[in-house]
Every structure is written in structure tokens, then in C-alpha cells.
Amino acid sequence: MQFSSFGEKFNRYSGITQLMDDLNDGLQTPGAIMLGGGNPAPIPAMLDYFSEASQQLLKNGELVKAMANYDSPQGKDAFISALATLLKDTYGWDISEKNISLTNGSQSGFFYLFNLLAGKQPDGSHKKILLPLAPEYIGYGDAGLDDDIFKSYPAEIELLDNRQFKYHVDFSKLEIDESIGAICVSRPTNPTGNVLTDEEIQKLDKLAKENNIPLIIDNAYGTPFPNIIFEEVQPHFNDNTILCMSLSKLGLPGLRCGIVVANEAITSALTNLNGIISLAPSGVGPTMAKYMIEQGDLLRLSNDVIKPFYQQKSQRAMELLFAAIDDPRFRVHKPEGAMFLWLWFDELPISTETLYQRLKQRGVLIVPGEYFFIGQQNTRHSHQCLRMNYVQDDDMMQKGIQIISEEVAKAYQQN
Numbered sequence: 001m002q003f004s005s006f007g008e009k010f011n012r013y014s015g016i017t018q019l020m021d022d023l024n025d026g027l028q029t030p031g032a033i034m035l036g037g038g039n040p041a042p043i044p045a046m047l048d049y050f051s052e053a054s055q056q057l058l059k060n061g062e063l064v065k066a067m068a069n070y071d072s073p074q075g076k077d078a079f080i081s082a083l084a085t086l087l088k089d090t091y092g093w094d095i096s097e098k099n100i101s102l103t104n105g106s107q108s109g110f111f112y113l114f115n116l117l118a119g120k121q122p123d124g125s126h127k128k129i130l131l132p133l134a135p136e137y138i139g140y141g142d143a144g145l146d147d148d149i150f151k152s153y154p155a156e157i158e159l160l161d162n163r164q165f166k167y168h169v170d171f172s173k174l175e176i177d178e179s180i181g182a183i184c185v186s187r188p189t190n191p192t193g194n195v196l197t198d199e200e201i202q203k204l205d206k207l208a209k210e211n212n213i214p215l216i217i218d219n220a221y222g223t224p225f226p227n228i229i230f231e232e233v234q235p236h237f238n239d240n241t242i243l244c245m246s247l248s249k250l251g252l253p254g255l256r257c258g259i260v261v262a263n264e265a266i267t268s269a270l271t272n273l274n275g276i277i278s279l280a281p282s283g284v285g286p287t288m289a290k291y292m293i294e295q296g297d298l299l300r301l302s303n304d305v306i307k308p309f310y311q312q313k314s315q316r317a318m319e320l321l322f323a324a325i326d327d328p329r330f331r332v333h334k335p336e337g338a339m340f341l342w343l344w345f346d347e348l349p350i351s352t353e354t355l356y357q358r359l360k361q362r363g364v365l366i367v368p369g370e371y372f373f374i375g376q377q378n379t380r381h382s383h384q385c386l387r388m389n390y391v392q393d394d395d396m397m398q399k400g401i402q403i404i405s406e407e408v409a410k411a412y413q414q415n
Contacts, residue, residue, distance in 0.1 A: 032363055104281050135191055230311050348411060
């Protein structure tokens with residue numbers, strides 16, 4: 001069978017496909033230690049809330065109505081209106097329903113956005129998405145209809161006390177020319193838990209405006225929901241910003257609801273893409289989220305339940321890691337948000353892809369760092385890092401960390 005160019009490109013086995021396969025296989029494998037995938041934690045209080053809310057929505061008929069009817073290609077009107085009001089009231093942003101479009105998950109939203117703004121242009125030129133700091137989210141890497149749609153720069157590394165470090169945008173090396181169609185960052189960053197400072201965001205916003213390109217901010221873990229962010233920073237939005245949000249990390253990944261807040265030109269384009277590609281986004285997630293907003297629970301639960309849960313889990317994981325691995329070449333990125341720890345094994349004599357395979361043989365699923373260095377895969381640093389999900393229960397996480405410690409020690413002994 002002969003596939004088209006599109007078929008050949010998207011039939012490749014990508015990093016994000018490997019991650020999701022591991023997630024699915026691990027969930028079905030007894031005893032597997034799941035330190036890899038991005039499935040949110042089953043927070044008991046949130047599961048109880050979703051169960052009770054679902055019963056109420058079934059009782060009043062809204063859930064059945066959401067399942068039995070199409071919404072508009074823009075997404076469920078009632079949720080969009082409630083969210084626009086919430087963001088306007090919370091932050092004072094000058095937005096309305098026309099500034100929000102829904103997608104079937106954030107991954108679909110980024111596929112739309114990257115291909116709206118990058119790749120082959122009507123005049124025959126080729127534009128790229130600038131990632132000002134790598135490592136970045138694994139799911140971006142293969143999202144272009146055209147190859148070579150990303151330009152990225154290695155992060156500047158700040159060494160901190162207590163065997164921690166932090167990434168920063170190296171503005172001294174950042175170059176933007178006519179080949180760049182947009183700037184994109186995640187905040188907090190998946191995979192590292194890094195939170196770009198307010199100063200970094202302001203500088204990127206200024207660069208975007210000066211070059212007449214949008215600044216895309218992936219806010220899947222950020223404020224106001226699910227608020228898995230441990231630094232005091234200001235949320236950012238203006239007419240030149242494309243802010244991408246999600247219901248997944250509230251604990252609802254199966255409902256596949258991505259949210260894009262942007263100027264009307266962008267939201268209108270996304271609406272048209274939805275109509276052509278998927279008719280309309282799912283209405284089940286927006287129905288649940290609208291209920292949470294109406295009850296005053298969306299921001300309350302994010303701040304009082306979700307954030308402290310992940311913050312405590314991250315601190316416990318740090319304790320376990322440093323207790324198990326005392327090699328001074330081992331550092332962890334300062335945990336500032338999201339649901340991952342980013343482990344750096346300096347001078348590691350094997351690649352983390354090889355380490356990943358060895359850990360997998362021992363039942364520990366983790367994600368090798370190479371995939372996250374989009375456009376930077378061959379740098380030395382890119383072969384020394386792992387992404388670790390810390391949402392497992394304490395016993396499983398401790399077992400997994402002990403196995404990581406043993407395999408890393410074996411690798412260092414080979415040198």
C-alpha cells in the first residue's frame with residue numbers, strides 16, 4: 001500500500017506515541033512502576049467530586065444532552081461564556097466569548113496552531129515555530145505537516161544549592177528573523193517543572209510584538225486551573241498572546257478538552273478547522289467544567305486540593321531521590337510546577353535512551369530525555385536527562401527510584 005506524503009510522515013513511530021504506548025501498557029501490566037507517562041494522579045477528593053458532579057449532571061439531564069448532541073465547531077457556548085466571564089473577572093482581561101475556542105484536547109489544538117502559523121506559506125517561503133528554551137514538551141516535536149518547523153535554543157543552566165538547577169532562556173543567543181512564525185513556551189514546562197519568570201515572559205512578549213508574531217503559552221498545568229504551579233508569578237495574556245489551557249490535569253484527561261484563548265482571528269481559524277476535521281469538539285468535558293464554574297468549585301479545588309497535593313508529592317519525591325542517589329553528578333531541576341521531576345545525570349556514559357530500555361526491563365517506565373530536546377537532540381546534555389512522573393503512591397515511587405539508582409550506579413561504573 002502506498003501512503004501519501006502526509007501518511008508517510010504521520011505513520012512514523014514518534015516519541016509521543018512511545019510515551020502513550022508505555023502509559024497504556026503499564027496500566028495493564030501488574031506490578032509496573034509508572035514513572036513515565038503524563039496521566040494525572042487519581043486524587044481521591046477529585047474523584048469523589050467528579051462522581052458526585054456526574055450524578056448531578058445525569059439527574060438534571062445535562063450530561064445526557066451533552067452526549068446526545070453536537071455543539072458548534074467553536075465548542076459548547078455555555079461553557080465558553082462562563083469561562084470568558086471567569087477569566088475577565090479574575091484577571092481583568094478584555095475578552096469575550098469570541099476569544100475562546102475549544103479543541104478535542106490540547107494536542108489537537110497545538111497541531112492546528114503550529115500548522116496555521118508555520119510550514120509552507122502562500123508565497124512559497126517556509127516558517128518555523130521558535131522554542132526559545134529546550135527541553136520542551138515531547139508532543140510538539142512531530143506536530144508539523146511539514147518537516148523542520150521548529151527552531152530551538154539550548155537553555156541556560158543555573159546551578160543551585162542542594163544539587164538542584166534551573167533552566168533560563170538565554171536571550172543573548174536568541175535570534176528572530178522573517179522565518180519565525182510564532183514563539184511557543186510551556187509554563188510550567190513539561191518535562192522539567194520549570195516556570196519561566198515574569199521577566200522572561202515579558203521579554204518574549206516584547207520580542208513577539210516587535211516581530212509581529214504571536215506568543216503561544218502552553219498553560220496546561222498553570223493558573224488559574226489546574227494551578228499545579230509552585231512559584232508566585234503573574235498569568236500573562238494580551239491580544240498578541242495565544243493561551244492554551246486544558247481540563248486534563250484537573251483529573252479529566254479522558255474527556256479530551258483543550259481550550260485556546262486568543263484574538264478573534266485565531267479562534268475563528270480554529271473554529272473552521274474543527275468544523276472540517278472533527279465537526280465539533282466534545283461537549284462532555286465542557287459540561288463538567290461549566291458545572292464546576294457555576295458551583296464556584298473550579299478555582300477553589302485547583303488552589304485548595306490539586307496544587308497542595310502535587311506540591312507535597314514533588315517534595316516527597318525529591319527526598320526519596322536524594323536519599324537513594326548520593327552521586328554529586330546527579331541533580332534535579334528545581335520543582336516549580338507540573339507533575340514531573342527532571343533528573344540530570346552529568347557525565348553519564350550511556351544515553352538515557354539506553355537507560356530507559358534497562359529500566360523498562362526491570363518494570364520501571366520512565367521517559368528518556370532525548371525526545372524533549374526538539375532540534376537539539378545531539379547535545380551532550382540531552383543524553384543525560386530523564387523525566388520522572390511523581391504521582392505514584394509512596395511505596396511504588398520508592399521502589400522505582402531504588403531501581404533507577406541501581407541502574408545509574410551500574411552505568412557510571414562502566415566509565
